[in-house]
Amino acid sequence: MTTVSSPADRETRKSPLESLRALRADGTLAENYPSVAPLLAAMVSGGADADFRRAGNLLAQLDRQAVLTARPDTETAVVALTGHSTIGGVRAPLTAEFARHGVLVEDRLGDFDAYLRDLRDPASALHAPDVDLALWILDPQTLLDEMGTPWQADDLVRTAERKLAQIESLATAFTGNATAALVLNTVPLPRSVTHQLIDHESRARAGIAWRDFNSGLLRLALGNPRIHVIDLDPVVASGVPLDEPRMAAYAKANLGDDLLARYAREVAHLSRMLRGRTKKVLVVDADNTLWDGILGDDGPDGIAAATTFRGEAFGNFQRVVKQIGTQGILLAVSSKNDHEPVVQVLKDHPDMVLREADFARVNANWQPKDANLLDIAEKLNLGVDSFVFADDSPFECGLVADSLPQVAVVRLDEEPALHIEKLLADGWFDTARLTDEDRARAALYRTESERAELLENAGSMEEYLEGLGVRVKLAEAGAGDIDRVAQLSLRTNQFNLTTVRLQPADVTARVDDPDHLVLAIRSGDRFGDNGVVGAVFARRSGDELHVDNMLLSCRVFARGIEQTAVASLLAHAAATGARAVLASYRPTAKNKNVREFWPSMGFTPTATADDELHFRHDLENLPAVPTHILLDSTLEGTAS
Amino acid sequence: MTKEDFIHLVRDELDLPLGVDDLSADFDHVVSWDSMHMLRLVAAVERETGSRVPVGKLLADRSLAAIYERISAA
Numbered sequence: 001m002t003t004v005s006s007p008a009d010r011e012t013r014k015s016p017l018e019s020l021r022a023l024r025a026d027g028t029l030a031e032n033y034p035s036v037a038p039l040l041a042a043m044v045s046g047g048a049d050a051d052f053r054r055a056g057n058l059l060a061q062l063d064r065q066a067v068l069t070a071r072p073d074t075e076t077a078v079v080a081l082t083g084h085s086t087i088g089g090v091r092a093p094l095t096a097e098f099a100r101h102g103v104l105v106e107d108r109l110g111d112f113d114a115y116l117r118d119l120r121d122p123a124s125a126l127h128a129p130d131v132d133l134a135l136w137i138l139d140p141q142t143l144l145d146e147m148g149t150p151w152q153a154d155d156l157v158r159t160a161e162r163k164l165a166q167i168e169s170l171a172t173a174f175t176g177n178a179t180a181a182l183v184l185n186t187v188p189l190p191r192s193v194t195h196q197l198i199d200h201e202s203r204a205r206a207g208i209a210w211r212d213f214n215s216g217l218l219r220l221a222l223g224n225p226r227i228h229v230i231d232l233d234p235v236v237a238s239g240v241p242l243d244e245p246r247m248a249a250y251a252k253a254n255l256g257d258d259l260l261a262r263y264a265r266e267v268a269h270l271s272r273m274l275r276g277r278t279k280k281v282l283v284v285d286a287d288n289t290l291w292d293g294i295l296g297d298d299g300p301d302g303i304a305a306a307t308t309f310r311g312e313a314f315g316n317f318q319r320v321v322k323q324i325g326t327q328g329i330l331l332a333v334s335s336k337n338d339h340e341p342v343v344q345v346l347k348d349h350p351d352m353v354l355r356e357a358d359f360a361r362v363n364a365n366w367q368p369k370d371a372n373l374l375d376i377a378e379k380l381n382l383g384v385d386s387f388v389f390a391d392d393s394p395f396e397c398g399l400v401a402d403s404l405p406q407v408a409v410v411r412l413d414e415e416p417a418l419h420i421e422k423l424l425a426d427g428w429f430d431t432a433r434l435t436d437e438d439r440a441r442a443a444l445y446r447t448e449s450e451r452a453e454l455l456e457n458a459g460s461m462e463e464y465l466e467g468l469g470v471r472v473k474l475a476e477a478g479a480g481d482i483d484r485v486a487q488l489s490l491r492t493n494q495f496n497l498t499t500v501r502l503q504p505a506d507v508t509a510r511v512d513d514p515d516h517l518v519l520a521i522r523s524g525d526r527f528g529d530n531g532v533v534g535a536v537f538a539r540r541s542g543d544e545l546h547v548d549n550m551l552l553s554c555r556v557f558a559r560g561i562e563q564t565a566v567a568s569l570l571a572h573a574a575a576t577g578a579r580a581v582l583a584s585y586r587p588t589a590k591n592k593n594v595r596e597f598w599p600s601m602g603f604t605p606t607a608t609a610d611d612e613l614h615f616r617h618d619l620e621n622l623p624a625v626p627t628h629i630l631l632d633s634t635l636e637g638t639a640s
Numbered sequence: 641m642t643k644e645d646f647i648h649l650v651r652d653e654l655d656l657p658l659g660v661d662d663l664s665a666d667f668d669h670v671v672s673w674d675s676m677h678m679l680r681l682v683a684a685v686e687r688e689t690g691s692r693v694p695v696g697k698l699l700a701d702r703s704l705a706a707i708y709e710r711i712s713a714a
Contacts, residue, residue, distance in 0.1 A: 250675075
């Protein structure tokens with residue numbers, strides 16, 4: 001077969017899409033799968049939407065098994081799809097969107113219009129135990145096909161109510177029978193529906209019935225943590241057409257390709273969220289990102305974030321950054337400037353919405369930005385893979401993307417009115433529910449600098465810990481702790497001994513089970529209250545207590561809190577008649593520092609299986625609670 | 641739109657490894673072709689040329705050459 005070479009191949013500098021095609025042409029795409037994610041990220045941040053679409057078509061043809069053979073460590077996900085219309089158009093974008101996050105997705109597309117069977121039949125592909133996400137794609141015809149011709153507003157009211165009730169019952173049954181998270185979507189109202197009714201009164205009633213249907217779907221997700229609803233109304237409002245009428249008429253593709261592509265992006269972020277891969281830090285540039293102008297050249301009087309046309313656009317961007325910062329995302333500045341003038345602007349420039357206290361770190365210096373991101377990560381004790389970096393400079397964005405591919409780069413440009421849209425285009429910070437700890441996080445990190453000062457002035461670590469006045473409170477997790485404990489299980493990577501991730505429903509099941517013990521660890525010190533910082537999951541089996549996992553937020557390592565929790569747990573086990581406590585450690589890329597944790601608490605190794613280490617404590621010599629800790633425990637059997 | 645432009649478009653947009661021979665082949669002989677490919681191809685041609693293609697008529701055509709003929713006639 002003669003293939004025709006594209007003119008672009010003849011150019012020397014390859015675009016990301018051309019690089020991807022070159023890998024495919026060389027037959028090395030599978031073994032080079034880790035380089036796919038950065039190429040896709042470059043297409044997205046460079047605004048190359050058409051290339052990204054084409055990359056999806058290319059990747060959808062890649063042999064999954066070949067990737068897994070060449071790269072057995074590749075993260076995978078299984079997505080099953082069902083719906084009422086032709087939804088095959090979502091496959092290529094899903095492949096690309098997951099690949100962008102480094103995840104190799106297997107999509108299982110059900111038969112056309114088989115959603116009732118797929119949802120009802122426990123043997124359907126949707127119910128398979130290895131499915132991570134079950135996508136039930138709803139479109140306008142899901143409602144409209146159940147009405148006859150002619151129809152009146154009342155028919156739509158009744159159909160919408162009946163359909164919502166049916167969806168609710170099928171969805172609830174599904175979450176009871178299957179393990180996958182169920183993903184629904186709201187259905188934007190087509191004008192070609194409302195305007196079939198010529199009187200305004202009927203049109204208004206139809207509009208209300210349709211919105212009630214969508215509101216009902218959203219409410220369904222509020223009531224069931226296993227159900228997620230992707231709201232397509234805001235996507236359509238942002239200018240993405242609901243459908244392409246000819247595709248709808250001739251191929252029954254009732255949701256257009258562009259909308260399905262945006263839907264796929266939301267699904268991939270949902271998958272990230274469920275895997276606890278939510279970003280935790282937003283690092284922003286300053287000049288021409290937070291304000292109009294270059295501080296070093298124009299001086300504080302020459303920059304603006306209010307009063308001028310462009311200045312106001314920057315001010316609006318600052319408001320959105322602040323908004324994100326109040327929801328548990330840490331903010332930091334990385335700016336090529338002298339430190340003092342940047343801090344001065346944040347302190348007293350009249351235009352600024354964001355102030356010094358809004359940032360966990362201000363890194364203004366002349367070092368390369370990748371080095372600064374690593375420095376910020378170290379100071380905050382967080383992985384750089386939890387960072388989002390926004391900058392208007394293509395050079396800085398390119399540098400960070402090349403040097404730290406695990407950082408999500410938001411490439412802003414010279415148009416500040418588009419900064420907000422670009423920052424929010426991806427759901428990097430999406431989370432299921434905010435906890436009190438999220439709302440207070442920025443303040444918690446701010447007190448870190450005061451702790452660091454105390455440490456610097458202390459003569460020794462002991463003196464520092466004495467001065468810190470650490471309080472630990474241990475109690476069985478209650479209903480109010482579930483979200484936070486699940487969040488810790490999903491987000492904690494370093495002090496996570498077995499890295500078993502638990503959704504809120506899983507935590508609830510353990511809290512309600514009398515054989516299980518779920519312990520919430522709270523801490524505080526003279527600088528403030530830290531809230532719930534850790535958890536222990538254990539279960540009784542005969543006269544042994546098995547510790548399934550233990551977690552501690554990286555903010556509070558090495559203050560004796562972990563030793564206190566384990567000492568108390570062992571004392572509790574001994575006091576309640578256990579003869580031994582068993583524990584294990586399962587290594588991941590990020591938890592190497594806690595490999596020796598159990599031995600350090602007097603546990604002895606018993607076995608190693610699949611590089612998982614097993615330990616046992618016979619409860620003869622119980623470890624003591626560190627002397628600098630003030631312990632408040634409601635557990636039976638007090639540690640001394 | 642020249643024949644070569646058309647082949648580039650089919651190749652780039654649908655990621656089908658097309659040869660010149662495939663232009664006249666029946667769809668059933670072209671690897672993994674389905675009716676959605678056709679509609680996507682039309683969308684791509686429209687984006688490229690800025691003018692509308694008569695999709696309804698195209699659906700009956702069984703080869704890329706026939707589609708190309710209609711598109712270039714439009």
